[in-house]
Amino acid sequence: MSTTxxxxxxxxxxxxWPALFILMWSSGYVAGxxxxxxxxxxxxxxxxFASAAIILLAVTLATQAPWPTKPMVYVHLAVVGLxxxxxxxxxxxxxxxxxVSAGVxxxxxxxxxxxxxxxxxxxxxxxxxxxxxxxxxxxxxGVTIVVLDKIGVGQAQWAGYAAVLxxxxxxxxxxxxxxxxxTNIDLRTAGFIQLTIASxxxxxxxxxxxxxxxxxxxxxxxxxxxxxxxxxxxAVSVLFLLMRRGxxxxxxxxFYLIPSATAIMGYVVLGETLTALQLFGFFISATGVYLTTRx
Numbered sequence: 001m002s003t004t005x006x007x008x009x010x011x012x013x014x015x016x017w018p019a020l021f022i023l024m025w026s027s028g029y030v031a032g033x034x035x036x037x038x039x040x041x042x043x044x045x046x047x048x049f050a051s052a053a054i055i056l057l058a059v060t061l062a063t064q065a066p067w068p069t070k071p072m073v074y075v076h077l078a079v080v081g082l083x084x085x086x087x088x089x090x091x092x093x094x095x096x097x098x099x100v101s102a103g104v105x106x107x108x109x110x111x112x113x114x115x116x117x118x119x120x121x122x123x124x125x126x127x128x129x130x131x132x133x134x135x136x137x138x139x140x141x142g143v144t145i146v147v148l149d150k151i152g153v154g155q156a157q158w159a160g161y162a163a164v165l166x167x168x169x170x171x172x173x174x175x176x177x178x179x180x181x182x183t184n185i186d187l188r189t190a191g192f193i194q195l196t197i198a199s200x201x202x203x204x205x206x207x208x209x210x211x212x213x214x215x216x217x218x219x220x221x222x223x224x225x226x227x228x229x230x231x232x233x234x235a236v237s238v239l240f241l242l243m244r245r246g247x248x249x250x251x252x253x254x255f256y257l258i259p260s261a262t263a264i265m266g267y268v269v270l271g272e273t274l275t276a277l278q279l280f281g282f283f284i285s286a287t288g289v290y291l292t293t294r295x
């Protein structure tokens with residue numbers, strides 16, 4: 001009787017948290033596109049990180065969340081903050097500002113599951129099955145289909161493409177590092193430490209190159225609030241939770257659905273085109289993710 005009672009809840013949990021993560025993470029691309037015309041890439045990132053850090057500090061103090069007791073844990077959290085937060089989003093936003101299309105950006109970052117799977121075998125001793133390898137390949141094919149009509153390489157500076165590659169490096173290395181060293185830390189204090197380090201890392205660049213120039217508009221304020229609460233706090237916390245519960249390869253496979261979800265959000269929120277080919281790519285990506293998360 002107990003097994004029958006718990007089965008629906010367990011099935012719901014396995015679906016709910018990955019779906020929530022995909023929606024949260026994907027929305028950051030749309031919010032970032034809304035906010036970038038009113039602030040430089042590093043300034044927008046600094047606003048995002050600093051405001052989220054202040055919110056998490058208030059939550060941490062109000063709820064008396066436990067702080068890490070070992071000094072090395074702070075070091076590990078700082079590394080994750082630099083990789084997952086500062087390096088990834090600095091590279092992504094800088095690439096977009098230098099002319100790299102959203103399609104190319106999504107395709108490059110969409111390769112993250114493959115790099116993570118290779119790293120998981122080498123550094124985490126995870127065993128990747130042939131079914132998961134097939135899922136990774138199918139997922140990448142689906143991502144390519146989704147962004148096929150948006151790919152262009154002739155208009156952006158090469159520095160933009162290099163920046164997006166840095167973003168790929170940041171999220172891939174950060175996911176592996178997080179899984180290995182910081183999976184059992186309180187999400188409130190861990191998030192505050194990471195975002196504080198990320199804020200300190202991008203602040204000198206935002207001040208030196210962009211002078212923290214901001215055009216305060218309702219669009220910028222709304223985008224900043226969304227990026228801080230939903231993305232920097234919500235999505236990253238759910239990523240932590242997923243990494244704590246599952247293997248790095250399985251969690252990374254979810255990133256294949258992000259370009260598809262972003263395309264749908266772009267259609268609804270920004271009025272961007274959504275073609276039958278993109279919907280087909282969404283189905284292919286979902287098939288790849290399904291295989292990646294199964295043994």
